[in-house]
Amino acid sequence: MGKTDDSTSLKSTPLIEAERQVESFRQVREAHRMELVEDYVELISDLLADGGEARQVDIATRLGVAQPTVAKMLRRLARDGWVVQRPYRGVFLTPEGEALAHASRQRHQTVERFLLALGVDADTARRDAEGIEHHVSEQTLALFEAFVRKAEGEAP
Incomplete structure (x- = not known):
């Protein structure tokens, strides 16, 4: 009995049409783009519900990233209309962010x-x-x- 090669026993799937593949990859890229936005707004919502405030330091701690990373993302979220930052009061979600x-x-x-x-x-x-x-x-x-x-x- 000969040794079987597992790679040859797997059936390959036919290549899909280019347009369908483009759409699949576009959807994945869009999901990746929104993933961070969704993670941030969900965490901000949770922090607001739990303690009444969402501070940059708390967001950084919970996401395991540096505060400058959070600051940059919060500017992007504010620019895109998801959050409002208030000096000395933290971050709040807009109705769209909520x-x-x-x-x-x-x-x-x-x-x-x-x-x-x-x-x-x-x-x-x-x-x-x-x-x-x-x-x-x-x-x-x-x-x-x-x-x-x-x-x-x-x-x-």
Whole structure:
């Protein structure tokens, strides 16, 4: 008996049309661009809800980055209309920022509940959801939600 090469036993998938591939990569790039924005506004919302303020130092600590990195991102978020910075009072979300934080939190919770329903342990589900939430379509999220409801015995 000869030794089998695992790489030859894998079936290759046919190359998709160029336009479809371009659209797929465009969606991924857009998701990457928005990922940081969503992480920041969601964290700011959480800090405001927990302690009534979102300070640059707290954001840096929780994200594990330097304060100048946070300062640069906060300027970008302010420029794009997601946050308002008030001297000596911290950072606040605009109505658009609040809406984005809410939507991001809902996506995260849906993905996390889906992973838990699959049997993933709680810590891994939380960490994995943090990355996955930014890269799933609305259609996929709806199916995740339907799966979770069915697994939990709820009506769809």
